[in-house]
Amino acid sequence: MSAPAGHDDAVLDTAPRQWVAGLLGRADIRVNGDRPWDMRLHDPAALDRALAEGNLGLGEAYMAGAWDCERLDVFFEHLLRAHLDREVQPAQLAWHALQVKLFNRQNRRRAWQVGKAHYDLGNDFYAAMLGPRMAYSCGYWQGGAADLAQAQEAKLDLVCRKLGLQPGMRVLDIGCGWGSFMGHAAERYGVRCIGVTVSEEQAAYAQQRYAGLPLEFRLQDYRQLDADALGGPVDRIASIGMFEHVGRRNHRRFMEVAHRCLRDDGLVLLHTIGKNRRKSVPDRWIDRHIFPNGDLPSIGQIGDALDGLFVCEDLHNFGADYDPTLMAWHASFEAAWPRFAGALGETFRRKWRYYLLSCAGAFRARELQLWQWLLSKDGVPGGWRRPA
Structure with missing residues (x-):
């Protein structure tokens, strides 16, 4: 295959590199082109790693400084709209897929790993990126939010209104993070909440910030929850941005836990990122x-987990809103970076940039979705109506 126009022939000195360059060309991405979404190579071996390891190799090559791109978000939008990720299927992916299929990678012992590796990076770091509410999930921009803070407040209030919160209700938050939903619900709607998280940093922060409110934060795996441990069944359950960590082998268990903790006339709101294809496997990078x-999860996997336990009253997709949310987080991260550069280093900066911007591109390309499911045990009499 000859190199497409706009490529530097000197770096495409092998047939595999020419093939990768041609593949990128199908997504209107040029190697060493001059447009903001073009790939600028510093080490041609980055193409070899992308071919051999897919996004794992591409991402690690970026972290190492082997290539750059002025607009990574647009690069990934182009790449994913062309479905190029489906074209490169390295041998290691088959082993990864087998592990996902055969092993419970989200069992009780492993469930704590994400807390230590990701959420315990430091509360100062996340405060700089996430904003005043420390809400680490998709904002709701469709109501006319002018900035990230407004979009997050709109999302939290949307959850409260969908759940129909009333003063005195008892609410369980499964995966409470830094307490953004619980704080908003207690302050604005007069409810009492219990939240669980697997992050020590999140629990410590939330306990201190919301010390004056009727909120309890527990460092606990969701599988340990039952009505007795909560002081009786709760009126409402929210889970915002946590279901992505549950794993397909545990989806049913999650729903069983929610069912046993909820009053018969209660409601559950599940807010989760979702994928378009049931049989796809987690991205290795x-x-x-x-x-x-x-x-x-996919829609089908969540549907299987609900079967016989819950009625789906509403399914709301506002995945396009994750694009501006991630771009706002990236802007805040870059603005705050001088405060953290000495402790975290340039490799971390490139990793975090790749994370935020590749995800923004994936949501912009509609490769990923954001769903809010509203669930009841036996159906709301007369039907449930989404609030305006």
């Missing part, structure tokens, strides 16, 4: 460097 043991 994300798994190794960002969210160990993560596993995005």
Whole structure:
């Protein structure tokens, strides 16, 4: 295959590199081109790693400084809209897929790994990136939010209104993070909440920040929850941005836990990133460097987990809103970077940039979705209506 126009022939000195360059050309990405989304090579071996290891090799080559791109978000939007990730299937992916199929990578022992590896990076770091509410999930921009803070407040209020919160209700938050939802719900709707997390840093932060509110934060795996441990069944359950860590072998267990903790007339709101294809496997770069043991669900997998336990009252997709959320996080991260550069180093900066911008491109390309499921045990009499 000859090199497409706009490529530097000197770096495409092998047939495999020419093939990768041609593949990128199908997505309108040029090697050593001059457009913001073009790939600028510093080490041609980056193409070899991309061919041999897929996104794991591409991402690690970027972390090592082997290539650059002015607009990584647009690079990934082009790449994923052309479905190039489906074209490169390295041999290692088959072993990864087999592990996902055969082993429970999100069992009780391993469930704590993501807390230590990701969420315990430091509360100062996340405060600089996430904003005043420390909400680490998709904001809701469709109501006309002017900035990230407004989009996050709109998302938290949307959850409260969908759940129909009333003063005095008892609410369980499975995967409570830094307490953004619980704080908002207690302050604005007068509810009492119990939240669980596997991050020591999150629990410590939330306990201190919301010390004056009727909120309890527990360092606990969700599988340990039952109605007795909660002081009786709760009126409502929210789980915002946690289900991505549950894993396909545990989806049913999660729903069983929610079912046994909820009053018969209660509601559950599940807010989760989702994938378009049931049989796809977790991205190896994300798994190794960002969210160990993560596993995005598909609609079908969630539907299987609900079977016979819950009625789906509403399914709301606003995945396109994750693009501006991630771009806002990236802008905040870059602005705050001088404060953390000495402790974290340039490799971390490139890793974090790759994480945020590749995900923004994936949501922009509609390769990933963001769903809010509203669930009841036996169906809301007369039907449930989504609030305006």
